[in-house]
Amino acid sequence: MSNKLILDNISKVFGDGDTSVKVLDGVSLQVKAGEFVAVVGPSGSGKSTFLSIAGALLSPSSGRIILSDQDVSKLTPKKMNQLRLEKIGFVFQASNLIPYLSVRDQLLLIAELAGSPIKEAEKRANDLLTHLGLAHRRDHYPESLSGGERQRVAIGRALMNDPELILADEPTASLDSERGRAVVQMLADEVKARGKAAIMVTHDKRMLDVCDRVVYIEDGKLSEQPKRVAMSL
Structure with missing residues (x-):
């Protein structure tokens, strides 16, 4: 399998001079097609910064x-924005759905922003919602959905433009254990079925067995951990 994502010796410093803080210190990671990688670590360890850099947000x-x-790093800001639309799908801690858009329109908005043909986009949105078990909810609005349903819509939205990379930031934080596991399993299944690369930042160690690999960040340094070790950290 080829590498979809390579992070090569990444460092991130905020501030200048004596007030500067190094949040990431020479971090490297490679993620292959079809691979689902979890990132764990204590609060303030650099997990969110790491994910933001992987997603070209920072x-x-x-x-x-x-x-x-x-x-x-060689792209212009305009091309960077296009890359995020076309090649990266984001799933956040809160589903961040737009309250006045129906489930189907949440997905179609992403296609519209990317300039996709409308007929093609409508078919893809309908196919994704059927696959995610949401076809019967496609005309509903976020307020009428359960937490698990909202996160499934967020997964559909992340997949709408067939991205190469999926990034999930604490996607189970607002869900109970059963719904959280269902969401993570669905992400993992999509990664395998569609040959995506995926990184999930999580504090929920009960979800780590679903992932292929676990990396641990502390004090800006990254190390790979066997899942059984990571689950006990």
Whole structure:
């Protein structure tokens, strides 16, 4: 399997001079197609910064980001925005659905922003909602959905433009254990079935057995951990 994402010797420093803080210190990671990687670590360890850099939302102070053989650091801001729309799907702690859009329109908005043909987008949205068990909810609005349903819509939205990379930031934080596991399992199944690369930041160690690998961040350093060890940290 080829590498979909390469983070090469990434460092991130906030501030200048004596007030500067190094949040990431020479972090490297490679994620292959079909691979689901969990990132764990204590609060303030750099997990969210790491995910933001992987998703081209934040630029590193040094190091390279390669997504599908493309050096992200060499892109203009306009091309960076297009890359995020076309190649990266985000799933956040809160589903962040737009309250006045129906379930189906949440997905269609992503396609519209990317300039996808409307007929093609409508078919993809309907197919995704059927696959995610949400076809019967496609005309409903977020307020009428359960927490698990909202996160499934968020997964559909993340997959709408067939991205190369899926990034999930604490996707189970607002869910109970059963619904949280269902969401993570659904993410893992999508990664395998569609040959995506995925990184999930999580504090919920009960979800780690669903992932292929676990990496641990502390004091800006990254180390790979066997799942049984990570679950006991």
